[in-house]
Amino acid sequence: MIYLDHAATTPVPRAVADAMYAVLTEQYGNPSSQYPFGAGMKKQAELWRAAVAALMDCPADRLFFTSCGTEGDNWALRAAAWQNRHVGRHIVTTAVEHSAVLECCKWLERDGYEVTYLAPDQDGTITAAQVLEAVRPDTAAVSVMLVNNELGTVYPVAEIAKGLTARNPKTLLHTDAVQGLTAFSARTLGADFVTVSAHKIGGPKGIGALYIGPRVKNPRPLLPGGGQERGLRSGTEATAQMAGFARAAELRLERLDRDREHLAALQAYAREKLLAIPDMVPVGAGTAPHILSVSLAGWPAGNIVTDLGGQDICVSAGSACHQGKPSHVVAALKLPKRVAAGVIRLSFGPGTTEAEIDACAEALRRHHDTRMPML
DSSP, rough: OOOOOOTTTTOOOOHHHHHHHHHHHTTTOOTSSHHHHHHHHHHHHHHHHHHHHHHTSSGGGGGGEOOOOHHHHHHHHHHHHTEEETOEEEEETTSSHHHHHHHHHHHHHHHOOOEEOOOOOEEEOOOOHHHHOOOOOTTTEEEEEEEOTTTBOOOOOHHHHHHHHHHTOOEEEEEEEEEGTTSSSHHOOSEEEEEEEGTTOOOOOOOOEEETTSSOOSSSSSSSSOOTTTTBBSSOOHHHHHHHHHHHHHHHTHHHHHHHHHHHHHHHHHHHHTSSSSTTEEOOOOOOEEEEEEEETOOOOOOOOHHTTTTEEEEESGGGGGGOOOOHHHHHTTTOHHHHHOOOOOOOOTTHHHHHHHHHHHHHHHHHHHSSOOO
């Protein structure tokens, strides 16, 4: 199988699976238990937290484990709205955010909030000036993702954070950094909330984390209960997933620069190979090294994904979360109909090879040459 959909999820290295297995079978104590077996797991959980915090470059006591990126996004937005409930009921976000942010914003609108959805230009770009211009005295929160999961566009979160200091210093900033976990330092990024997820970096599904910065005072608990996660997210800790997340973070940190260079070179190689195919055009700025969005204009993306899937080549017609439905991200670009219909996403990991890109490019060329365009 040729797997070119790492933005959807990533393979779990054996070392990560082994770390999880050891916890499931040997270190299975409940960290809230008072006897030594439980107390030992409590200490171990903090070591796992520190490992993830090291990858994010943030203080460990500011990092809270969640079940996924969606949970972190929802928690951040609602916590920001709660802290700034006396500032106002206005939120600024973008039309190309992950559905976890957009659907949460829709719920907040039902609660009486006004949300400004900023549209990108045709290559998916949104500028810091565009965001800051939308901020008002009553803006409680701004949410702009770090890396777009469909286009690979990197957004100027650090610049937005600096601009907010002058525009409205009370406004809190959230960024969904699920697709950019290895591309930032929480200490210098400037966001008040940063959402990440383990399964995008070789960790298990079912666990993520939320960084909550020092400007957030007494954050509203997501789940009241037994007091885990320093009283902010109660519930028995998912220790095996925490172990897997920590080990995945350690592995990525060990080879961070090497992986970045590899992915950048691979994206450039894939762009050259794919754009040599007739009717293939680039989509989006593609500034993140691990995501490449293109369109075989006139050939429906769903048919392309099915055809390549039958050849054991995995690519996506957009975010895996859309489950075959039209992408709101592509729609926001206002592309010509033929181009919008043919958008596919390739996304790469540390183990992706040029030979796999070659095989995918050849399959796409055959699809072009043997299937009739429908638009």
